[in-house]
Structure formats: C-alpha cells, structure tokens
Amino acid sequence: MKKNDFILIAGLLLAALAAFGGISWYLAADTQKAEAVVEVDGQEKGRYPLDQDTSVEIQLEDGSYNLLEIKDGRADITEASCPDKICVDHRPVSRRGESLVCLPNKVVVEIENGQEAEVDGMTH
Amino acid sequence: MKKKYIMSAALLFSALLLAVLSRHSSFGGMQRYEATFLDVFDTVTSITGYAKSEEIFTEQVELLHAKLQRYHQLFDIYHSYEGVHNIKDINDAAGRRPVEADPEVIELLKLGQDMYRRTEGKVNIAYGSVLAVWHEYREAGIENPQNAQLPPADLLGACAEHTDISKLVIDEGAGTVFLEDEEMRLDVGSIGKGFAAQRLAEYAREIGMEHVLFSLGGNVCAVGAKADGTPWRVGIEKPRPEAQGSYVQAVELAGRSLVTSGDYQRYYEVDGRRYCHIIDPETGMPAEFFPSVTVMAEDSGMADAFSTALFVMGQEEGLALVEELEDVEALWVMEDGGIRCSSGFGIDEEE
Numbered sequence: 492m493k494k495n496d497f498i499l500i501a502g503l504l505l506a507a508l509a510a511f512g513g514i515s516w517y518l519a520a521d522t523q524k525a526e527a528v529v530e531v532d533g534q535e536k537g538r539y540p541l542d543q544d545t546s547v548e549i550q551l552e553d554g555s556y557n558l559l560e561i562k563d564g565r566a567d568i569t570e571a572s573c574p575d576k577i578c579v580d581h582r583p584v585s586r587r588g589e590s591l592v593c594l595p596n597k598v599v600v601e602i603e604n605g606q607e608a609e610v611d612g613m614t615h
Numbered sequence: 616m617k618k619k620y621i622m623s624a625a626l627l628f629s630a631l632l633l634a635v636l637s638r639h640s641s642f643g644g645m646q647r648y649e650a651t652f653l654d655v656f657d658t659v660t661s662i663t664g665y666a667k668s669e670e671i672f673t674e675q676v677e678l679l680h681a682k683l684q685r686y687h688q689l690f691d692i693y694h695s696y697e698g699v700h701n702i703k704d705i706n707d708a709a710g711r712r713p714v715e716a717d718p719e720v721i722e723l724l725k726l727g728q729d730m731y732r733r734t735e736g737k738v739n740i741a742y743g744s745v746l747a748v749w750h751e752y753r754e755a756g757i758e759n760p761q762n763a764q765l766p767p768a769d770l771l772g773a774c775a776e777h778t779d780i781s782k783l784v785i786d787e788g789a790g791t792v793f794l795e796d797e798e799m800r801l802d803v804g805s806i807g808k809g810f811a812a813q814r815l816a817e818y819a820r821e822i823g824m825e826h827v828l829f830s831l832g833g834n835v836c837a838v839g840a841k842a843d844g845t846p847w848r849v850g851i852e853k854p855r856p857e858a859q860g861s862y863v864q865a866v867e868l869a870g871r872s873l874v875t876s877g878d879y880q881r882y883y884e885v886d887g888r889r890y891c892h893i894i895d896p897e898t899g900m901p902a903e904f905f906p907s908v909t910v911m912a913e914d915s916g917m918a919d920a921f922s923t924a925l926f927v928m929g930q931e932e933g934l935a936l937v938e939e940l941e942d943v944e945a946l947w948v949m950e951d952g953g954i955r956c957s958s959g960f961g962i963d964e965e966e
Binding site: 530532533574575577580581582584588589590592594597599601609610611612613614615 | 652653658663758828833834835841849850852856857859860861862865874877880
C-alpha cells in the first residue's frame with residue numbers, strides 16, 4: 492500500500508466517524524425535544540417538555556381529572572378520579588411512543604420525540 | 616491495484632454509513648408513526664406503522680379504525696346499532712327464533728365452535744350467562760369497593776346450566792343463528808379481539824401497510840417486520856397491577872401475534888382478595904393457577920383463544936397441550952416471578 496492509500500482510508504474513516512457523530516448528535520438533539528402530549532377524547536390539549544418539571548391538572552367537563560406530573564425527565568399520572576386507577580398504577584414514561592392512558596376519562600398522554608423506547612409494543 | 620483499495624475503502628465507508636443510518640427510525644424514506652384510540656372494544660387500541668408521510672399514515676389508520684368500529688358493533692353484547700345484526704340481537708332472540716347474522720359474525724361463531732373442540736371446552740362462547748353475573752358483580756365492586764361482593768354460588772350454578780354450546784345453531788345457507796336455550800347467552804370476549812386483529816392484519820396488507828404493529832387492548836399483532844427488516848420487539852407485561860408498563864421479557868415478533876391472559880388488569884377485590892375476569896368453566900370461579908400466560912401464534916384468533924384456555928389450566932397441563940400443537944407457543948409467568956416456556960417460544964436470551 493502506498494502512502495496515499497493510507498491517507499484515503501483514514502480520510503474515509505474520519506468521514507464515517509463524522510457522519511456517525513452527526514447522527515448521534517441529531518438523535519441526542521431529538522432527546523432534548525421530548526415532550527408529553529396530552530389528548531382528551533382525541534383532542535390535543537397541551538404539550539409539556541420533559542426537561543421542565545411541572546404538574547398539570549387535566550380537568551374534564553364533568554369534574555373528572557388526572558394529575559400529570561413531569562419530574563426528572565419522566566411523565567407520570569400520580570392521581571386520578573377514575574375508578575380503576577390503571578393510569579396511576581402505570582410506571583412513569585419518558586421514551587418516544589410510550590404512553591399513559593386513562594380509559595374512563597379518555598385521557599392519553601403520549602411521549603413524542605426523545606429516545607427510542609426499548610420495546611415497540613406491550614402485550615398484557 | 617490502487618482501484619481495489621479505493622473500492623474496498625468505499626465499501627467500508629458505505630457499510631459504516633448504512634450501519635449508522637439503520638439506527639435511525641427513518642428507513643427507505645419511511646417514517647414511523649403512532650396512533651391511539653379508545654372507542655373500540657372498551658380498551659386501548661394502538662397502531663404503530665411506517666409510511667412515506669403522515670397524511671398517508673393517517674388515511675390508512677382511518678380505514679383500520681372504521682373496520683375496528685364495525686367489529687366493535689358486531690361483537691357487542693350490550694348495545695344494538697341501527698342496521699347492524701350483532702351478537703346482542705342473537706342473545707335477545709334466544710329460545711324464540713333464528714335471527715339474521717352478519718357473515719363475519721357467523722365466521723366468528725364458527726371459530727368459537729372450533730376453539731371449544733380444540734380446547735376441550737376451556738373456551739366456550741356459550742358461557743355468557745355466567746360471565747354476565749360476574750361482570751355485574753365486578754363492575755359494582757369496582758364502583759363501590761367497600762361493598763364488593765362475590766356472586767352467590769346458587770346463582771352461578773343456575774346460570775351454568777345454560778352454557779351448552781351444542782344449542783348454538785348456525786344455518787350458513789340461510790345466514791341465521793339461533794340459540795335453542797332461552798337462558799343461554801353468547802359472550803365472544805375470549806376470541807373477538809383476536810378474530811378482529813387477524814382480519815385487521817389481512818386488511819392492513821390489502822391497503823398497502825406492510826410494516827404495522829397493532830395492539831387491541833394488549834392483543835398484539837405484527838404485520839411484517841419493521842421497515843428496516845428487523846423484527847418488532849414486544850414486551851410481556853409484568854403481571855402486577857402496580858407495575859403496568861414494565862415487562863418481564865421482550866419477544867421478537869414478525870408476522871405473528873402475541874396475546875396475554877392475566878389476572879392483574881381486569882379484576883376486583885372482595886375482602887382483600889383479588890378476583891380476575893377470566894372464569895374457569897369447570898368451577899365457575901376466576902382461574903388462579905398463575906398470574907399470566909402469553910401465547911404466540913401466526914393466527915391472532917387462535918392466540919387469543921389459546922391464551923384464555925391456558926389461563927384456566929394448570930401450567931403443566933397447558934404445556935402438554937401446547938407441545939402437541941403446531942404453531943402455538945406459550946410463556947407462563949408464575950407466582951414467584953419465574954418464567955416457563957414451551958420449547959419453540961424462542962425468547963431473546965440476551966434479555
């Protein structure tokens with residue numbers, strides 16, 4: 492191999508590394524934009540970035556409610572008026588596509604953007 | 616000679632770039648999208664798929680949604696709908712007359728008859744009158760936990776007299792269904808979602824969706840693999856009410872279905888004891904062999920039926936049944952948190 496070949500290969504490797512770095516950075520940037528999207532009966536009611544701790548009371552017209560807490564980059568329903576409390580029992584979510592659902596109140600909190608989830612779906 | 620080096624360097628570069636790109640969810644111009652709705656089968660439906668644009672995905676999902684709403688109406692045992700000949704109509708006419716039934720309802724009931732035979736009666740769609748009693752007591756108990764009660768044994772016993780599936784008479788030529796026993800009621804809860812999921816998978820392919828994962832209340836069905844060709848990863852939920860959303864095991868799924876039956880999501884408590892919604896037809900009481908069982912099969916209807924059947928059998932008895940069947944595999948989560956699997960379940964050992 493000639494000297495030029497080394498330079499070429501090193502150059503290509505560097506380019507690949509740069510591409511890898513660029514895409515990793517892009518994915519990381521995605522993570523920063525992770526937000527919890529609140530929907531009630533199919534209608535979007537609000538978006539809350541996961542990097543800002545907050546507490547949102549999702550109020551329904553009939554007096555029902557779900558309390559959404561965002562803390563340490565994770566979204567969690569900590570209190571609700573529904574009888575089954577499945578939404579409260581659900582573990583906090585933080586990754587793209589993960590969601591918290593309250594069927595009785597027709598509330599869906601879904602994570603958009605952010606890190607890829609470990610699984611694509613769940614059977615229960 | 617030099618050309619060779621350049622070629623191999625270029626190949627190396629493309630391989631690296633491809634490896635990097637495949638980590639990203641966009642592949643071949645396809646983006647990943649999700650949709651959720653809450654108005655079908657009284658549960659959560661979620662659809663994850665890939666499409667060239669959000670508009671295309673939304674259009675496809677609307678078609679799937681409409682299809683599901685139709686099944687929801689056809690299989691409903693509590694409500695009637697204008698112009699729809701559903702299961703409630705059949706129940707309402709029990710002992711009186713045959714009623715017209717939608718061809719897909721007839722298909723579903725035939726699956727029910729077949730599953731009764733294949734599970735030696737563990738899955739019985741004619742068990743509706745007993746299930747209705749449990750449903751009523753469970754709903755009342757969830758609404759008012761202080762006064763939660765068990766159904767009286769004599770009431771359950773009386774209802775159990777009217778669960779003979781041979782009294783379900785299907786006349787395919789006339790397109791009618793008749794329940795010969797006036798007190799008998801159909802309840803297709805053990806197969807309805809699975810049947811709908813299977814039909815939905817076929818329909819998704821017809822409308823050009825080749826990479827879709829959908830969940831009808833936890834009945835998961837994978838149409839094809841992900842857009843990059845890798846299988847979908849589906850978690851089997853930890854069977855504890857307070858651990859919703861965590862999983863005990865991830866399973867790789869492509870072109871197959873995964874259905875779990877468990878005691879931890881739909882249940883009520885009486886005097887501090889949990890009573891789940893799946894009733895063992897042998898005892899008329901909720902099954903309590905183990906916390907959950909998950910079935911993998913190509914056909915979603917079969918997966919749904921067998922998960923119910925296995926839930927009302929001891930683990931060893933169930934394992935023996937599964938090992939006799941082709942294309943049906945199962946994973947049990949035991950009370951101590953341990954996992955048992957049939958020989959072909961093929962769980963991801965790296966977990």
